Amino acid sequence: MSLMDRITACAPGNGDDTVDFIAAGQRVGGVGRGVIKHLKPFSGVLQFSDKAISLSSELASYQHRTDAMAEIIRVLRAQGLIPGWRDETYPVGVSFSAPALFEIERAAVPLFGFKGYGVHLNGYVRDGDQLKLWVGKRSKSKPTGPGKLDQIVAGGQPVGLGLKENLIKECHEEANIPADLVRLARPAGAVSYTTFRPEGLRDDVLFIYDLELPASFQPQNTDGEVETFYLWSLDKIRDILEQTDEFKYNSALVVIDFMVRHGFIDAEDPAYAEIVAGLHR
Amino acid sequence: MSLMDRITACAPGNGDDTVDFIAAGQRVGGVGRGVIKHLKPFSGVLQFSDKAISLSSELASYQHRTDAMAEIIRVLRAQGLIPGWRDETYPVGVSFSAPALFEIERAAVPLFGFKGYGVHLNGYVRDGDQLKLWVGKRSKSKPTGPGKLDQIVAGGQPVGLGLKENLIKECHEEANIPADLVRLARPAGAVSYTTFRPEGLRDDVLFIYDLELPASFQPQNTDGEVETFYLWSLDKIRDILEQTDEFKYNSALVVIDFMVRHGFIDAEDPAYAEIVAGLHR
Numbered sequence: 001m002s003l004m005d006r007i008t009a010c011a012p013g014n015g016d017d018t019v020d021f022i023a024a025g026q027r028v029g030g031v032g033r034g035v036i037k038h039l040k041p042f043s044g045v046l047q048f049s050d051k052a053i054s055l056s057s058e059l060a061s062y063q064h065r066t067d068a069m070a071e072i073i074r075v076l077r078a079q080g081l082i083p084g085w086r087d088e089t090y091p092v093g094v095s096f097s098a099p100a101l102f103e104i105e106r107a108a109v110p111l112f113g114f115k116g117y118g119v120h121l122n123g124y125v126r127d128g129d130q131l132k133l134w135v136g137k138r139s140k141s142k143p144t145g146p147g148k149l150d151q152i153v154a155g156g157q158p159v160g161l162g163l164k165e166n167l168i169k170e171c172h173e174e175a176n177i178p179a180d181l182v183r184l185a186r187p188a189g190a191v192s193y194t195t196f197r198p199e200g201l202r203d204d205v206l207f208i209y210d211l212e213l214p215a216s217f218q219p220q221n222t223d224g225e226v227e228t229f230y231l232w233s234l235d236k237i238r239d240i241l242e243q244t245d246e247f248k249y250n251s252a253l254v255v256i257d258f259m260v261r262h263g264f265i266d267a268e269d270p271a272y273a274e275i276v277a278g279l280h281r
Numbered sequence: 282m283s284l285m286d287r288i289t290a291c292a293p294g295n296g297d298d299t300v301d302f303i304a305a306g307q308r309v310g311g312v313g314r315g316v317i318k319h320l321k322p323f324s325g326v327l328q329f330s331d332k333a334i335s336l337s338s339e340l341a342s343y344q345h346r347t348d349a350m351a352e353i354i355r356v357l358r359a360q361g362l363i364p365g366w367r368d369e370t371y372p373v374g375v376s377f378s379a380p381a382l383f384e385i386e387r388a389a390v391p392l393f394g395f396k397g398y399g400v401h402l403n404g405y406v407r408d409g410d411q412l413k414l415w416v417g418k419r420s421k422s423k424p425t426g427p428g429k430l431d432q433i434v435a436g437g438q439p440v441g442l443g444l445k446e447n448l449i450k451e452c453h454e455e456a457n458i459p460a461d462l463v464r465l466a467r468p469a470g471a472v473s474y475t476t477f478r479p480e481g482l483r484d485d486v487l488f489i490y491d492l493e494l495p496a497s498f499q500p501q502n503t504d505g506e507v508e509t510f511y512l513w514s515l516d517k518i519r520d521i522l523e524q525t526d527e528f529k530y531n532s533a534l535v536v537i538d539f540m541v542r543h544g545f546i547d548a549e550d551p552a553y554a555e556i557v558a559g560l561h562r
């Protein structure tokens with residue numbers, strides 16, 4: 001058991017098992033071959049070839065594409081193919097900075113392998129020359145990773161909010177961290193992965209912020225999404241990462257990245273180069 | 282002009298332009314097609330196919346493979362194909378942690394596209410709530426990147442030294458940083474790139490250490506490899522990175538990684554996700 005197990009859990013699967021999803025002439029996703037048959041009834045707006053499914057080029061505007069996708073997933077949802085509906089829309093495009101081509105309900109994103117984005121906060125406390133990290137245990141009612149360990153605050157990046165703005169909102173909802181404190185959080189990089197999960201292809205970038213919290217601060221969940229919080233030493237967290245899959249698969253990457261950046265993992269560890277590379281795929 | 286120019290300068294080239302170099306049945310490098318004709322005379326120890334050049338499987342030991350490669354590069358050197366001879370041997374294997382299959386003179390590594398490893402130190406000084414970074418200007422006599430800007434200390438990772446041990450040696454030679462101070466340096470990750478340079482295919486991992494230096498510390502070069510040192514604000518260094526290619530191509534990645542990790546680059550920068558991904562290829 002080692003940190004590499006957590007890296008491997010986010011490793012790319014076999015790309016042959018997907019066909020590209022094309023919108024406005026550009027690849028925006030990857031659809032598992034098992035999903036194709038459920039999309040065949042929508043041949044009015046989807047075109048099928050051996051290697052790709054394309055959204056009709058007649059859908060020439062953001063709104064037209066959004067409406068067409070909404071109708072498709074309305075039907076798929078009724079068939080039970082889109083569990084964990086959030087009522088939260090994600091932008092879909094070629095990259096984070098490229099203009100979105102349409103928007104879609106968050107829960108449908110993995111089914112089409114669209115790119116997803118999130119903000120994750122490492123809330124840490126200094127204890128002498130050691131760091132302790134706040135860990136949240138996700139509510140058992142969460143649609144993804146129920147009961148798993150997570151950052152103190154983590155959330156998807158929806159349409160219409162800036163990253164820091166979203167972080168402030170999530171920090172309020174998940175841990176009741178005051179906005180003035182959150183504004184001190186520093187951007188610290190990103191992890192990325194492309195991996196198959198039960199819900200589909202996850203092709204995500206998680207933007208990472210670090211926030212040093214006062215020893216007196218006690219997080220409090222306000223939205224029911226976090227069951228409890230723990231303030232743990234990095235040694236204890238490393239043991240959990242190495243020996244269990246209690247951390248949500250992608251949140252584990254964020255913790256490992258924190259450990260790498262803060263010098264907690266010895267570069268002489270034989271797996272070091274592989275670990276660092278595995279945080280960015 | 283932007284930081285993305287520095288990322289793009291280390292981007293992968295066209296892989297079709299290389300053939301794999303195989304040793305002990307495993308890919309250990311990539312040879313530019315223009316180099317193949319110079320290797321043809323060595324058909325006693327090299328086997329050629331359309332997609333690969335293989336070191337004869339009759340060379341069954343580390344020493345036999347090392348001797349065969351040494352003879353090949355002795356001849357190529359006499360033909361002027363291996364400039365910048367270092368008299369420093371690099372291990373060659375599948376990865377950093379895999380057992381080396383043979384060793385070879387450092388200057389010959391890019392010609393065969395073998396994986397290279399280095400240690401780079403960010404030496405920084407706190408100035409209020411700002412950070413300043415020591416920058417070295419490489420001697421004009423260096424075989425690679427003469428006159429370019431670089432970390433305060435950076436060196437290749439040769440056979441027979443641990444990373445920290447090598448860092449201590451390089452810190453003495455390049456900047457006269459006392460070993461007791463270097464031991465306080467913290468591992469902070471790695472950057473990696475696979476890119477074509479005039480000398481061949483560079484497929485490198487640079488292990489990164491951060492070291493906070495006292496304001497009173499003044500680096501002094503002892504081996505003639507650094508012309509001068511500057512202590513610059515991150516603002517000034519960012520301007521140089523954005524507007525010039527004065528930094529050595531790979532050292533620029535190490536500086537950008539430092540800026541990302543220390544919160545100096547806003548995650549709302551539209552290129553942020555691309556920049557972070559571009560540090561790990």
